[in-house]
Amino acid sequence: MWTYRPSDTVITQRPPQQPAAPVKTPLSVRQQPIQPQRDAPRPAEPADRQVRTGGTTPNVSAQTMRRQRFSAASRPAMLRTACVMGGLYLCGLAVGSVCSRILSEPLMTYARYFASIDLGLRTTGNGAMVFSVGFLSLFCQLTLVLIAGFCVLGVGLIPITMLLKGAGTGVFTALLYQQLGAAKGLLLQALVFWLPEVLGSLFVILLSASAFHVSCGLLRSCLGHGGNGLGTAARRMIRRYLAVNFAAMLVCVLSVLLTLVFGRLF
Numbered sequence: 532m533w534t535y536r537p538s539d540t541v542i543t544q545r546p547p548q549q550p551a552a553p554v555k556t557p558l559s560v561r562q563q564p565i566q567p568q569r570d571a572p573r574p575a576e577p578a579d580r581q582v583r584t585g586g587t588t589p590n591v592s593a594q595t596m597r598r599q600r601f602s603a604a605s606r607p608a609m610l611r612t613a614c615v616m617g618g619l620y621l622c623g624l625a626v627g628s629v630c631s632r633i634l635s636e637p638l639m640t641y642a643r644y645f646a647s648i649d650l651g652l653r654t655t656g657n658g659a660m661v662f663s664v665g666f667l668s669l670f671c672q673l674t675l676v677l678i679a680g681f682c683v684l685g686v687g688l689i690p691i692t693m694l695l696k697g698a699g700t701g702v703f704t705a706l707l708y709q710q711l712g713a714a715k716g717l718l719l720q721a722l723v724f725w726l727p728e729v730l731g732s733l734f735v736i737l738l739s740a741s742a743f744h745v746s747c748g749l750l751r752s753c754l755g756h757g758g759n760g761l762g763t764a765a766r767r768m769i770r771r772y773l774a775v776n777f778a779a780m781l782v783c784v785l786s787v788l789l790t791l792v793f794g795r796l797f
Contacts, residue, residue: 613740616693620732623694627701634702646706653723653794658787665786669731669779672696673738677772680742681765683750689743696735700728715797722793727786734775734782741768 634642652660676692679685707724708716745768748761 612743616736616739619693620697623697624701627698628705631702631705642702653790656795661790662783662787665783672735676739676742680745685746689739719797723789727782730782738775741771
């Protein structure tokens with residue numbers, strides 16, 4: 532019979548595991564810095580960032596080139612239109628001066644009334660009224676031309692406006708000569724009325740040329756012939772309208788100065 536004894540069991544113990552020896556890296560390899568990959572393609576920048584940072588995209592450059600070509604092509608046309616509008620104004624001035632005697636009696640009464648009011652303001656030297664009346668007149672004319680420029684009917688309304696403006700000036704000049712005489716009326720016209728009227732009419736003519744150009748573009752667009760550069764022309768007309776209104780204030784100040792210096796002499 533077998534009897535269990537502690538000496539019969541042999542306990543084998545495993546030796547403790549030693550840590551792995553570190554791998555020695557050569558010094559030349561450790562000291563080399565990590566270089567970025569230069570050949571890797573960079574992500575493309577968005578179009579809005581390119582525009583902000585000064586970069587140009589093909590679409591932006593194409594639009595800029597089209598605008599430059601449109602501006603260069605529209606300048607001679609704008610100059611010709613301004614000359615035509617100036618010619619219409621001079622035609623109306625001549626017709627109003629010659630035909631002032633053949634107007635109907637209600638129209639002559641109306642014209643004499645406003646001519647007498649204007650003469651009274653100039654001869655009494657009322658500078659505030661001269662400024663307000665002159666600026667209101669120019670502002671209404673410029674605003675009417677601007678509204679006609681944003682309308683297809685402005686193709687016909689703008690030339691008619693220039694004819695009527697010239698005719699009104701011609702009738703007023705004729706009535707001035709009738710009330711004061713030829714010599715005195717000519718002197719008053721040269722010293723007080725001539726320079727402000729020429730400058731104000733020049734501003735209206737310039738704006739009417741721009742408005743006529745925009746109105747013609749609207750008509751071509753409605754007929755299906757395209758409207759390239761119409762937005763640029765409209766923005767240019769609005770900027771010119773604001774600049775001309777500011778210049779009209781200076782013209783009215785000049786009119787006040789001439790009235791205060793020369794108006795009381797008559």
